[in-house]
Amino acid sequence: MTAKKGFIRRTKQREVILDVLRSTRSHPTADWVYQEVRKEMPNVSLGTIYRNLKTLTEMGQALELSYGSTYSRFDGNPENHYHFVCEECGQVTDLDLPVQKQLEEDVSDMIDGQVSYHRLEFYGVCRDCLSLAEATDHEAE
Amino acid sequence: MTAKKGFIRRTKQREVILDVLRSTRSHPTADWVYQEVRKEMPNVSLGTIYRNLKTLTEMGQALELSYGSTYSRFDGNPENHYHFVCEECGQVTDLDLPVQKQLEEDVSDMIDGQVSYHRLEFYGVCRDCLSLAEATDHEAE
DNA sequence: AAGGTTATTGAAAAGAATTATCACTATGTC
């Protein structure tokens, strides 16, 4: 037992990845991060992106948001907060709603288990996509 | 415009799939549904399972819940309700919490868009996995 | 500062879940 656990080294790659993640509010996909990081480190590998996004998430410096059965999006703001997802364009936006932390206690009592976090997400159509739909309707007339 | 939209036929396959979905509270994966349906229809194809789970979801007879970046789980109860997900064993359980429908209005005002539904999920360790961990701890002593 | 250990990398292959394709089948309509 007590296997000697490896420590975490600081690497240039992870640093750039975190910078990129923090530079946007777009909740980017791994691939978007990859493209951005390549501008600074052309030889970085996609595997490294995935590896580090995972590491950062585990270190509590990022959040991973998974949607649909397709790709994950990442968030450079590790504080819990809620999101709105546009089902038309896929855009993910932060919501300025109070985080109901006490719900976690309610639930942990309810299930007699341990709750470590919760996610609240709203789905629908964003303003931009709504007005786009309107415009198209007018055209059709 | 007004493209003549196809109608939806009733098929034996979809019927069995919905039955299977309604027969469990386990929030099964597509593959689990597949295995169950095969017991009754050995020649059913996995593609048919996916196709119909999607159709049922679109028809409002099922819910699709996506977790992690891997697989989706499905829910034969299409009424909105909240879930707890055990990060150890993957078990998904229904929570008996009141659904805060009015939050959707708050958000739609906030973003000036249209909200069609919301999801609230809690993550942590379930009771079973907790007691299992305890047992393991004792062993280690 | 040099050397040693091993976490991390880049490149590529493998994996896993889901979707697309297409000839054939069967549902619903007339």
Next chain:
DNA sequence: GACATAGTGATAATTCTTTTCAATAACCTT
């Protein structure tokens, strides 16, 4: 019953993500 076409089974293709592994480089010990 005949027709039109939505749905099926079988399989290939996609897509996102993880794994592999030799080479590299971060960090600790001298």
